[in-house]
Amino acid sequence: MRRARRTLAATVTLAVASTTLTGCFEEPSPHDAVRDFLVGWQTEDYELAAGRTDGDAATVRKALADAKLELDAASFRFKITSIGVTGDESKADFHAEVDLGENNPLWQYEGVLPLHLVDGSWKVRWSPSVLHPELKEGQRFAVDTRPRPRQPIVDRAGDALQSDRVLYVAGVYPNQLGDQAEEVVTQLSEVTGYAQDRLLSRVRSSPPEKFVQLVTFGRSRYQSMQAKLEAIDGVEIEAQEQPVDPDAPRQIVGDVSALTPETEQKLGGPQRAGDSVGRNGLQQAYQNYLTGSTETRVVTLDLKTGRQVAQLEEWPGRQNVSVKTTIDRATQAAAEQAVADTGTSALVAVQRDTGEILAVSTKGLHQERDALAGKFPAGTAFSIVAADALLKKKVSTKQKLACPQERTVGGAKFVHAGQSTGVTTSATFQENFAKGCVTALASLARRVTAGDLERSAKAFGVGLPWRLPLKSFSGALPGLASDADKAKAIAGQNVQMSPLSMALVAAAVGSGTWRPPVLVTDPKSPDPSAEATPATQPAPVPMDAEVRAALTTMMRAGAAGTPAQAGKGRVYGVRASAGSQQGWFVGWQGDVAIAVLTKNYDPAAVAGSFFAGLRNPS
Known part of the structure; x- marks a missing residue:
């Protein structure tokens, strides 16, 4: 029927x-x-x-x-x-x-x-x-395919961000199988799990004298079935080196594995059994660029000699290309060293004047899920953004503010966990900003409107729709319906930010313009079909010159006397607490802006180690 x-x-x-x-x-x-x-x-x-x-x-x-x-x-x-x-x-x-x-x-x-x-x-x-x-x-059809080797992901200098790893390719020469092709392929199917009919059709459609790649294995998988594969008469194994072993930042670059029967069914694009496939990170996001598409020719062959008689059609396929990132090896090495002694930390470094991501390093956290896309309490690090709104409302950096141990604003209670200066008015707005006095900062809630804070947050990219090839989080500011809500926002208690979004805040003050982040410069989009119309990024937002000058001075005071300012060269920033033993350092030195998030460890010490590493590369 x-x-x-x-x-x-x-x-x-x-x-x-x-x-x-x-x-x-x-x-x-x-x-x-x-x-x-x-x-x-x-x-x-x-x-x-x-x-x-x-x-x-x-x-x-x-x-x-x-x-x-x-x-x-x-x-x-x-x-x-x-x-x-x-x-x-x-x-x-x-x-x-x-x-x-x-x-x-x-x-x-x-x-x-x-x-x-x-x-x-x-x-x-x-x-x-x-x-x-x-x-x-006396002739037959054949399909001659020529897969291209995987291309590398490279850093900003064009050097590969992965090293070669040996993959093992099982294949056959059809002309050596004779009438045993079906039996050989059946055995290979039983060992590997690939569909027997698909493997057999690959063999029968290929030129008989050509090595037909059928299945690719990583080292451990190959070793687990090596004896069974070697027992199949007619199957040959070729060891091939491919650039698939990721260097730092490993989770950003991503892992590559051989295509399995399961992933072959899930994936679209140009993949064939035997190919390598990106499992995560940029290797996964740019899979179709890194592998390209297979060159394919339809030909006729002489049945007796197996030689090609005519070419009937040819498709060159899409050329595979390397993926160029903004990662800088020296900066990445300094970041790796800086977090090495911590238990839980994340450090993101961006180029101050471009927003290009130079390094992403973590300890006990994930580079993509946490450093780029994590949603963490901003704490008093968000006072950088709040200060933009306050300075625009003509709050003077010299205004005296009391820093009591506790303060209530609009019914919300705030507690300053650091050493209190009492209730005197001897400390200025700048001094309270520098030491992150929650109670002093919260007291300024009535000096700004909800709209003022929301506009400043947006000007620093908070909540804007970034388009990175990997997951990212630009931050979230809740609705501010009361003085209590505004006070919490100024203290960063109801604001969530990622280390990446905070690094861009520092870069904005350092350069005078907020810019969206950049991780890959070429190709412009992970989707080859979208290359003609690259995704639109939020436009850069210049800062008010007077506000920027005041904030720069405030952040110079914020870094002074902290481990971040441990060596030569001026460091600008703020060391902030975010509860639950979490702390931030957000700032810049020279043309590199950073955000450091730590738990049970001084983030300013990590920042100081990082900046020292940039000055003294190993």
């Missing part, structure tokens, strides 16, 4: 495509013979197709079935384009579309069916050229 329904559907397709032809001939007409032959071929009802030819039925059935195997074709589709009759002879032209599978383009060509009358019935005059005009006796 299934075959009958499929045949009927195809018959209708062909009949509709040639309705203008059906009334052109008196019976007997060659149209029915043409239609039945093409329908039979298309639906794999080779008995129907063979019955409409003058050839030996078994020979025709085998030729049609072999064509599907030799092309590794997922499907054939045909359309009659014209039929002409001259006496007892006829000629039908048809258009063929062959789906070669493996995400290759459709192979389209124009074919010809010669017909003649045999005992009053029209028959297709059988020869191999019926399948394709250039196919001759």
